[in-house]
Amino acid sequence: MIQYEPIAALATAPGIGAIAVIRVSGEGAISITNRLFRGKDLTQQPSHTAHFGTLRTASDTLIDEVLVTVFRAPKSFTKEDVVEISCHGSEFIIQQILRRLTDEGVRLARPGEFTQRAFLNGQFDLVQAEAVADLIAADSDASHRAALTQLRGGFSKQLNVLRQQLIDFVALVELELDFGEEDVEFAHREQLRQLMLDIRRALHPLIDSFSAGNVIKNGVATVIVGKPNAGKSTLLNALLNEEKAIVSDIPGTTRDVIEDELFIDGIRFRLIDTAGLRQATDQIEAIGVERTRQQMEKAALVVYLFDGAAILPDELQQAVDEISASGKPYLLVGNKSDLIDAQRQQQLNVVVNEAILWISAKNQRIDDLKLALSARVRTDAAVQTGSAVVTNARHYEHLTATDDAIARALAGLDAGTTPDWLAMDLRVALQHLGELTGTIITDDILDSIFSKFCIGK
């Protein structure tokens, strides 16, 4: 356990609030705060106790009445001495207190520095540290659950056990190298093979969970496409329940790309509205149509919307052909169901020979579409069960790199490769597993991970 130099930062969100919390952590955090504090002697107070008093300027004028909570190392988040100062949530008071602390030799914390110290002091591994950031950023049921699972140790505990076993084997394989010509085998090849298979069995569900994990964290990029006047803006508004896009009777007025978010069943959809799929007729539309194609490229899910009252059967068939050729998952949505009868619906259903979802955007009759949207994503088992889900691209890269290296080692083992080649592949696997959980880590990697946090975390 190391106590680093004292740092401080506002731990609550900036801005005006009833209460703000300033966190101080590091060597001398308690005694330094005690110098500004009028009340009990904080240096004499036990851990996990809260004390009322006042904070004063150097010239002894009152800054604020505060509640100070003392946490003694190692029983704190950072495992250092920590003080949390709850003051009134005014920007002025916060700045005064921070200035007083820096005058006394406390440094302002960098983004993520509290969590970084917690990691460096062994509070948790790197995957868990990153889950702290995800947990704070979680804005849906699914992302909250995924972050919590990770914070509790999720997959990293299991991987660390397997990594330790692999380290033992690598040591044996490398010992064989020392005996060069003598053709000895210290590492039991069949056991090694079993271990490698075990590791791959542990890795695969995690690797496979990444697409679902990505959905949880970043949302499903969903694009609504269709001809001008199909009702795309109206649908977007109905979905978002507020007027965000320009709605007009003039075809082709929705020219700007509008991106918005929507939660259905705890799943985030990032909606992108576009200028439509029809052939370009003028300059601005041309950009719009090109953008539509680009956005279909970026989208994970395409909603094709058409005007059920106006569309010609051939036109519908052509559009469906075009969209299915893109290879993207799509929903076929017929709008303005209020203007047409069941017979016409049936006729169009037959033409395209696949399910059309019928809605009336204008009348907010869009429940079937919402159900279909969430059903598309919910088929992913990981989203349902809340099992360990990989949501972080860094983790995903290390997991796949580990898997690749082990696959190579397995192939080598089958081909009767020499111990030096075997050891090399296994070393690569160990390196990636170690970087994943933070057992092996460089300052550069640490800085890049924790700088993505916000200040006070």
Ligand code: GDP
């Ligand atoms: P966009 O060009 O695809 O964005 O289409 P808009 O959302 O601007 O809608 C074009 C016109 O169709 C507007 O006059 C809307 O009021 C109308 N509209 C949209 N949805 C419906 C609907 O479900 N029923 C009816 N009757 N009209 C609709």
